[in-house]
Amino acid sequence: MSLAAYGADDPFSEQPGHLPPQLPRLRREELLADAVSSARFLLGKVLIRDDGGVRLAARIVETEAYAGPEDRASHARAGRTPRTAVMFGPPGHAYVYLVYGLHHCLNVVCGPEGEAAAVLIRAVEPLAGVARMRERRGPSGGPDLRLAAGPARTCQALGIERELSGLDLLSDERLWLTHDPACAVTAEDILSGPRIGVDYAGPDWGSRLWRFGLAGSAALSKPFEGPR
DNA sequence: CTCTCGATGCGCT
DNA sequence: GCGCATCGAGAGA
Numbered sequence: 001m002s003l004a005a006y007g008a009d010d011p012f013s014e015q016p017g018h019l020p021p022q023l024p025r026l027r028r029e030e031l032l033a034d035a036v037s038s039a040r041f042l043l044g045k046v047l048i049r050d051d052g053g054v055r056l057a058a059r060i061v062e063t064e065a066y067a068g069p070e071d072r073a074s075h076a077r078a079g080r081t082p083r084t085a086v087m088f089g090p091p092g093h094a095y096v097y098l099v100y101g102l103h104h105c106l107n108v109v110c111g112p113e114g115e116a117a118a119v120l121i122r123a124v125e126p127l128a129g130v131a132r133m134r135e136r137r138g139p140s141g142g143p144d145l146r147l148a149a150g151p152a153r154t155c156q157a158l159g160i161e162r163e164l165s166g167l168d169l170l171s172d173e174r175l176w177l178t179h180d181p182a183c184a185v186t187a188e189d190i191l192s193g194p195r196i197g198v199d200y201a202g203p204d205w206g207s208r209l210w211r212f213g214l215a216g217s218a219a220l221s222k223p224f225e226g227p228r
Numbered sequence: 229c230t231c232t233c234g235a236t237g238c239g240c241t
Numbered sequence: 242g243c244g245c246a247t248c249g250a251g252a253g254a
Contacts, residue, residue: 064246073246075239083239101236103247120246140249152247197246221247 006057006128023048023178028170031091031110035065035117038091038110039212042119044185046127046178049158056129056158058148059183061217062122064195065210066107068115073201076116086166087116094175096155096165103152106160108169108177122196122211124148125219126157127183133157143218150221189215191224 023046031038042063049056066074075097080088086095087109095107095118111117126133126147133147137157141147148157155161160175169177192209199206213220 066246075246078240081240097239097246098237100245100247101238103236105246107246122246150247156248195246200245 023180025170026092026177026179028090028092031108032112034111035067035119036210038108038117039063039065039119039210040187040190042108042121042177043190043212043214044183046180046183047121047124047158047175048178049129049160049175050173051129051132051159054129054132056132057127058124058133058154058158059127059180060121060124061214061219062124062221063212064120064122065212066118066120068111068117071201072205073195073198074116074118076118080116084116087118088114092168092170094160094164094167094169096160096162098162099152104155104161105151106155106158120151121154122151123213123217123219123221124154124158125217145218149219153221185214191215193224193226196221 026045030041033041042060045060047058047060068074069076069079071077075084076087083097086093089109090113091110093109095109096104099105106121107118108121109118126144130144134141136159137147137153148154164175167175169175191213193211194207194209195211213224
């Protein structure tokens with residue numbers, strides 16, 4: 001994958017009005033599958049953010065699957081509430097929430113309408129607009145490749161907060177999902193492991209290997225255990 | 229390197 | 242009122 005393809009090395013790439021390469025958006029039918037399939041599918045897809053005219057781009061390298069109301073680790077476990085209503089809607093919308101009172105996390109709603117399945121975006125590799133991401137992350141941002149190595153770091157780097165919850169990632173002009181062949185991932189490069197921070201869900205739902213990551217990426221939020 | 233702990237807002241039981 | 246799909250600073254080894 002080359003940063004140059006996104007104009008990251010172009011000093012004009014972060015000026016308002018700069019036109020990014022036209023990558024095709026994901027289509028809604030591509031997100032109709034269950035949460036586990038969708039979590040794997042989203043690896044290698046490119047998230048684009050229009051941050052007040054500054055174009056940010058990042059490759060998704062880590063995800064987690066959340067099944068729906070029956071999944072004791074999912075926010076949908078309490079049923080449809082004002083906060084989680086978007087999860088019960090059609091696939092392709094963003095579900096953004098505040099956790100621990102200070103951090104935001106981004107999910108992609110997937111599966112048929114009413115299922116309330118979703119995929120948590122846990123880490124991305126910066127592709128364009130790295131200077132802006134660094135500004136947003138502050139002095140503890142670390143190396144470029146680790147600017148968005150975590151679900152809350154991803155939201156902080158991309159300027160994603162609750163006001164964006166509910167937007168349609170397949171049509172919105174502020175945040176959307178695209179295909180880029182240069183960023184594609186093959187099945188044998190996908191690692192899996194237990195979801196992070198969901199022990200409260202009990203031994204069954206808490207131990208499912210529903211966290212997925214791109215082998216070899218320096219942007220993973222934490223290592224995956226075991227060989228391959 | 230690993231571990232512990234505090235920050236902090238709010239949705240839901 | 243409880244408890245969180247996290248992060249970063251600081252201490253110790």
